[in-house]
Amino acid sequence: MYKSLVPVSPERHRNLSWHGFSDYGFAYGEAVIPLILTEMPRACTDMPIGFIRQQDEIAPVAICSLVPGKNYYIAPDGRWLGTYVPAILRAYPFALLKGVAEEGGEPTTLVCIDEQSGLLTERSDLEDARPFFNDEDQPVGKFAQVLNFLIQLDQERRATRKVCELLGELELLVEWPMRVETGDGLQDVTGVMRIDEDRLQALPDDAFLRLRKTGALPLIYTQLLSIQRLANLSHMAQLQAKLLQSQPSLADAFEIPLDDGLEFNFD
Numbered sequence: 001m002y003k004s005l006v007p008v009s010p011e012r013h014r015n016l017s018w019h020g021f022s023d024y025g026f027a028y029g030e031a032v033i034p035l036i037l038t039e040m041p042r043a044c045t046d047m048p049i050g051f052i053r054q055q056d057e058i059a060p061v062a063i064c065s066l067v068p069g070k071n072y073y074i075a076p077d078g079r080w081l082g083t084y085v086p087a088i089l090r091a092y093p094f095a096l097l098k099g100v101a102e103e104g105g106e107p108t109t110l111v112c113i114d115e116q117s118g119l120l121t122e123r124s125d126l127e128d129a130r131p132f133f134n135d136e137d138q139p140v141g142k143f144a145q146v147l148n149f150l151i152q153l154d155q156e157r158r159a160t161r162k163v164c165e166l167l168g169e170l171e172l173l174v175e176w177p178m179r180v181e182t183g184d185g186l187q188d189v190t191g192v193m194r195i196d197e198d199r200l201q202a203l204p205d206d207a208f209l210r211l212r213k214t215g216a217l218p219l220i221y222t223q224l225l226s227i228q229r230l231a232n233l234s235h236m237a238q239l240q241a242k243l244l245q246s247q248p249s250l251a252d253a254f255e256i257p258l259d260d261g262l263e264f265n266f267d
Helices: 037-043 141-169 197-201 205-214 217-246
Strands: 005-007 032-034 049-054 057-063 094-098 109-114 173-175 178-182 185-189 193-195
Touching (some): 005 094, 037 057, 057 141, 057 217, 109 141, 193 217, 205 217
Antiparallel strands (some): 005 109, 032 057, 049 057, 094 109
16 A cells, blocks of 8 residues: 655655645555554454464454455545545555554554655645644644644554454454455465454353453453454445446446445645
């Protein structure tokens, strides 16, 4: 999704401006999208949720396709077809990255922008041009709002990671057997995990209490509820084919309302 993330700094971006994205085409190749704990109750009503292992961490993800490199929730014109947009997409072209840790210290967190997103400009006279900094090199306007949003996401991501660590410790995650139809026949999809409901029911009381105190129960139940949304992927794939063939209006081709009522909007 990101092509060239570069830390935002007054030295590099003081005389530049940015503008918001007009469509979600930048995420068209993302088959899975990271989620945080607080957005899962809304996400589970729209898309299946699973878990993947990223390096040494386990993270919940929205499953947008079972085919690598495809996102069935994005129309050919870049429109988002679902009813919930994952938070990480709403922050584009910005992201947080970990910097190099000083000896004995924690790694710094860097606010970065994708400089190859096409959303940077040297022209400040454009109607939708947004500066990064004021004359005192302090974040200003929409960029300041983005910073607050990213800080909130980072805090939620840390809490989500702790919950997922406990799920792994209690061995509640198992491989999610799935298959997808390709030109070469049915292919197994690997690397995605789900909650094992039998193991959950068999937990001793003290372990279940740990889940409750850690705030893991909403994550567990929303993932289990989202399993029924796996059928949505087939519907989305059919919708993609229809849109590519005939290019009807989305209002005619899609029955779910497109207004997502998002809290965070940088447009």
